[in-house]
Amino acid sequence: MKALLSLALAATPVSTVTPLSLPPPTGPDLIGTVTAHLIDRSRPDPWVATEKNRELMVSIWYPARTVRGHRRADWVSPGVAARINPPDSGYALPVTHGHVGAPPAAGRHPVVLYSPGFGLERTSGTVLVEELVSHGYVVVTIDHTHDANFVEFPDGRIATGAIEPPASPEEEEKLLAKVVDVRVRDTRFVLDQLRRMPLARTMDLSRIGMFGASMGGTTAANVMLADRRVRAGVNLDGSFVGPILTTDLTRPFLLFGSDTDGEQDDTWTTVWERLRGPRHQLEIDGTAHLSFTDFQSLFPQLGLPPDQVEPVVGTIGADRSVAIQRAYLRAFFDRHLRHRGGGLLDRPSPRYPEVTVKP
Template sequence: MLKALLSLVLAATPVPAVTPLSLPPPTGPARIGTVTAHLIDRSRPDPWVATEKNRELMVSIWYPARTVRGHQRADWVSPGIAARINPPGSPYALPVTHGHLGAPPAAGRHPVILYSPGFGLERTSGTTLVEDLAGHGYVVVTIDHTHDAGLVEFPDGRIATGAVAPPASPGEEEKLLEKVLDVRVRDTRFVLDQLGRMPLAATMDLSRVGMFGASMGGATAAGVMHADRRVRAGINLDGSVVGPVLGSKLNRPFLLFGSDSHGEQDETWTRLWDRLRGPRYRLEIAGSAHLSFTDHQALLPQLGLPAEQVEPVVGTIGAHRSIAIQRTYVRAFFDRHLRQRGGGLLDRPSPRYPEVTFQP
């Protein structure tokens, strides 16, 4: 999506002046470190490309840092992906994150949150929310679901592209989505298995694990919670739900957090809501749209495109307000259910956030 819109800008700008795009600064007190890891699951072949004998994944870990002195800020995407989505001649420079490469972790063991992106999107697409959580004392692990994501760059420079074939007929769509979900759940559980063996394991409290994701990533959070009790709390950001969780009784905390039209149009939310047996929350943000819950909310308004191109994607709500609301409620949920602290923000509507409605 961002690549397509950048291409529109490039085509309409004959002599561009390069303008840097930016992500909003995190609100937490902690400085942020980040590292990437290449994980290989030798127990299974790649489910989308038959010639690949092992399932390969890329993850990033975002964490509170003891110091960031001498550690440069990480780019939003890796160099090979940057060259593909923002080629030479573009009037924009892609963002730099607020995470510092390889910075030493802060003392202590911190709750862990997993992040899964939407179908076709990369692990970087939720950076605005991810690094804010890290700045408030969480370790956040973002996962690329290879060949489901549009672009995944490995340390040797290989770039894996999307390889999920569209369904052969409309009747096959649900079966395909169930396979996508199953692969993602397996990916996530493998990542969970590996966390205790990573160099940053000492900074992770793996007895306090949550998960969130946008769109299909939100369905993945629910699917992982159904399959794996290590994940104690989850959030679905505007994603339809698929898979076995719709027939189960999920007894751990879950938040459905969506755009103001999503819940009314998606019967899978009603089905899941009726099956939730733990603490449950269903919130909507007025004026938001499906990709409001990704970095597109921050970046698309900076491109100078007409409203008729931007508003269907990220809504009419202002970017700063939308992001502030999402950060506040996502953090309040994990603070309550992974740290057993926080106020009553999730209990009732707040006059500070009139855009947020609580659904029965």
């Protein structure tokens, strides 16, 4: 989570500045990116009663024709950067491999939506987002306002997390149900807006997938139940919440998890039996919950002791973890949105012995 990153950055002030970096994507396509401020006037904000409309920020990442003359996008917006990275931290936050406003490449590309974990921002999956785009996908990343720690709007306003912790297990269950419902509504609103966006001509809206980390993963599954426009989905290490626990899903879905050391999440067992379409379940040895976010790459660069890093991103090497995730995520969407490749999903691979494939 960015709060944890912020604490780490604040803990080690030094006189020189070390730039943090994200691993480059492997595909042949150049990457462009733009942001969009979306306002859903049909509903008030569900978390802050004084806000009359639901406001969202999204980023659209797309294959670019050229990037000449277009600067690389920062990992987070300036206002968010100021919140999480103290001036004397000794670190500079990453820049991405996307170029702001670059002209799109010709053609129409499959579209994939990304929903982050609870409390996280749309930027937290950039390592995986860029990989898909470099291989010919358009990816739309969504901030769930007041669920995310920070969301910066074009006028400089920063919406902060506003979900109060529950007082009891019963309240927690109700709260999680509401979180999922709000996220599903957010995502369906974004889907409605895609045809109206300036980059709509680069999107093949007959081929839409979705993935997310943690709460974003269960969001993907529940969006698929509510909206048939999403043809394939991925849960990256998230426990399932909401209607997906009691409703069959007949379209392709991938459960992609961290090292459980033999202990299975009960909600995964439940949902596995609810998956009536093509289904896949994978586990990566040596990973932990935040391995499926950019923090897999960033935390090891901070020079923190292993007892602080390993509980959140595991013992696996960062580059290896990212390479594995990228390969399998791309294989899944290539199979189910492009109808090509994807054999990596079916059986253990000697290239990736760290991955357990559930038969």
